[in-house]
Amino acid sequence: MVCSCCANIMPHAAVSLFVTAALTHFAASSTNSKTLRYISYIPTTLLSLLASLLSALSYSPSLRAKFFVSLCAVLSKPGPIDDIRCPLVNGASGNVLEVGPGAGANFRCLVNATDILSYTTVEPNADFTNVLLSEARDQNLNFEITPTWLKGEEMDIAEASIDTVVGTHVLCSVDNPQQVLANIDKALKVGGTYLSMEHVSASSSDRPLLSLSQNLLSPFFQIIANGCTFRDAEAEISAALGDRYEIVVDRYDAPMPLAAFKPHVSIKAKKLKAA
Ligand SMILES: C[S@@+](CC[C@H](N)C(=O)[O-])C[C@H]1O[C@@H](n2cnc3c(N)ncnc32)[C@H](O)[C@@H]1O
Ligand SMILES: *[C@@H]1O[C@H](CO)[C@@H](O)[C@H](O)[C@H]1NC(C)=O
DSSP: OOOSSHHHHHHHHHHHHHHHHHHHHHHHHTSSOHHHHHHHHHHHHHHHHHHHHHHHHHHOHHHHHHHHHHHHHHHTSSOTTHHHHHHHHTTOOEEEEEEOOTTTTTGGGGTTOOOEEEEEEEOSOGGGHHHHHHHHHHTTOSSOEEEEOOOTTTOOOOTTOEEEEEEESOTTTOSOHHHHHHHHHHHEEEEEEEEEEEEOOOOTTTOHHHHHHHHHHHHHHHHHTTTOOOOOHHHHHHHHHGGGEEEEEEEEEOOOSSGGGOEEEEEEEEEOSOO
């Protein structure tokens, strides 16, 4: 199941949309203007359609998984964020593990990579199979992809076997970031590096409006964005790895289409010693 909590949260979002649609309809139908009444059908229809889509998604995990694959395939097309994504991901070498590759947005950053020995992906949503493998083929990579279809919480990679872990826009989606990070830590060799780029929660004191907008959008993202929760990825990573890793953090606003997704962090965490 891609998102276990949506079924609880989603009905609130759908119900509020249905209620808004009904109120708009009644407000318009009480006017004497025929034109106004006809115009009001546009927002009421749109709101009802959106509410219906959200309801369907909230009740069907398999529909939600498929919907997210389509959304992700569109959103992970090449764009301005590649100027941040690629220089980070380009640092991958040796035996590589990617957590949550989705549609394979990072593959285009690795077209010139010649020092990657193996590339294992861990992705729970098997509906990504075709789009992930065809992206790898299209990019004509110099290495093989070994896909596995598991949650990061459940991956069982041989201890100290990995030189680079790549994870982009993924900690927001996982159910248990500490468990995923513990598995990443276990998989990494001493001297290996975890390369991470995440969108993060805005500080409610420094950026109250952005923080509010994230909180308001959250119930919708639970449904349409694969259970995405706004988190403090930097705090999660330093809580899990902090004392045994050399961590370099870069905070910035990324060129994302939606303001709520702009606050970003890129982290390079190099493992200095074993647990
Ligand atoms: C927003 S997409 C990002 C995809 C890609 N990494 C990128 O940069 O475009 C989040 C990805 O994390 C995956 N995901 C969700 N829950 C996960 C989990 N528990 N462990 C690993 N990956 C997960 C989703 O299926 C999805 O492919
Ligand atoms: C790969 O190398 C070519 C030729 O040097 C260069 O134009 C291109 O930008 C490189 N791509 C990436 C993603 O590094």
